[in-house]
Amino acid sequence: MSRKGAKLLLDSLARSAKHFNKSEVECLVNLFDTLVARASSHYAGVGFDRTVFRDTLYSAFGMTDDAVLDRDCFAVYDLNGDGYISREEMFQMLKNSLLIQPADEEPDEGVKDLVEIALKKMDYDRDGKLSFADFEQAVRDEKLLLEAFGPCLPDIKSSISFEQKIFRAAPK
Structure with missing residues (x-):
């Protein structure tokens, strides 16, 4: 040039x-x-x-995490690659990223509650799952949501x- x-x-x-x-x-x-x-x-x-x-x-x-390095931020969370982040995918990502205290009797219930909160905040078209458009809009509105289901960017x-x-x- x-x-x-x-x-x-x-x-x-x-x-x-x-x-x-x-x-x-x-x-x-x-x-x-x-x-x-x-x-x-x-x-x-x-x-x-x-x-x-x-x-x-x-x-x-x-x-060093291959799942992060081989995908963009949305795809890190879209575990099955279908173009949506489902409740089940959110559950897995949140469950894997949260520190569970040994005294917690039913930690899965807390994770399920967090999934519902995330969906309410991010699911703009209210179809029960996050499309890329939902994810992009949510992240534009609130930057902290970029790592809502676990880290996908450098610390x-x-x-x-x-x-x-x-x-x-x-x-x-």
Whole structure:
């Protein structure tokens, strides 16, 4: 890409970015270019493929869970891949992500209650399951719901460390 084309791309991205200033966008573009160049020299192909993406998530954030690395956030929870997050899938994800106290006599009942609360909050079309559209709208309305059924993104400590490393060179 020409220098002028790169500047136009950077300006366009900076204008449309809601959570980054222009210097941060420039740092992210430079990071992407570095990763693509490293991928092109390390692997036979050209570009930022799944292997490079997984390696980056591992090295930058310590992420190793294959279920998370091989899917986007919605698909992490859509266990059977049918395009919906059902009550049963919510139950499994919540049951696996909650710490159950030994004194809890019937922990499954508490998890079932949480599933009903999540459905009430996130099921916009009221069909008893979450479509991608339901999930996307719920997450846009409340960012904390992105990890409602268990973690699918890097932990906060890794995220802060990554941001400091990438943006420390960015002028404020």
